Amino acid sequence: MDAVTALTRRVSVAKLQEPGPSDEQLSQLIGAAVRAADHGLLRPWRFLLVQEESRNRLGEVFCEAVLADSATVSESVQQKFRNMPLRAPCLMVVIASIQEHPKVPRQEQIISAGAAAQNIINAAYALGLGAMWRTGDMAYHPRVLKALGLKPHEELVGYIYLGTPVNQPGEPKAVDVAPLLQHWTNK
Template sequence: MDTLTVLQKRVSSAKLAAPAPSAEQRDAIYRSALRAADHGLMQPWRFLVIEGEGLDRLGELFVQATLHDNPSLSEPEQQSLKAKPRRAPLILVAIAACRQHPKVPHVEQLLSTGAAVQNMLNAAFAQGVGAFWRTGAMAYHPVVTEGLGVGQLEQIVGFLYLGTPAKPPHEPKSVNPETFFQSWPAQ
């Protein structure tokens, strides 16, 4: 698939199955992350690779976090939370590993990590790998961040679910660029 087609046609795959991306596909996805826009060449990111038993341990963290806030969580609700990571055979946790820098503020480092995730989404799509990016309450919950070893100055920017698409990607909705791009100053 050519580059512009990937960039203009990429969509998320909501339903994923095994197998996870191959070693070769992962390498391309990982290398793409590392080419994200990066002011100061700080590489303000790190990624956790979670699969197999790790998916179950992540599900347990989701349950622990929710029980921390809601001790009366029902058993079916707990089982549903525990199963969430199993929506894909592989999850990459993208972590903004921000540092103090006189010319590169925290927000730029955070955005750079987001750009790395977008590059991984594009690289996955280009190779026929299904992917979707999730955050939600678990990305910010202290029980989850502590359990994953996220440092005090770090922040999870997303869980990137990867696997084999359960069905072919849908055609993205057509959007008129003029809706979002305007000349300035106005004529």
């Protein structure tokens, strides 16, 4: 698949199943991630791989976080949080690892980590994998961030769920791009 086709045809895939990405595919995904725009070549990102039994442990962390906020959460809601990481055979946690730099502000480094995440989901599509970038409360909860080992200078950019699509991904909806591009003149 050529790059433009991958970029213009990619769709998120919510229903994923085994198999997850192979080791070779994971290397290709990270290889794509590190090609993200990166002012100063700081590589302000890192990635955590959550597979197999680690998905259950992450679900327990999610449940513990919800219970820390409200001890009266029903068992069905607790189970929902436990099951979140089980939506795919593999999760990749994308973390912005911000560095002090006189010319590269924090915001640019977070954007670069987001570009790395986007490269991962684009590469996944090109490789025939399904991918879904998710955030939500569990991407920002202090208990979750601590359990994942984030440092004070780091932010979780998202969880990328990876696997084999349960169904053939649908066609992307057409978007009229003409109104999105404007010509600027300084008059």
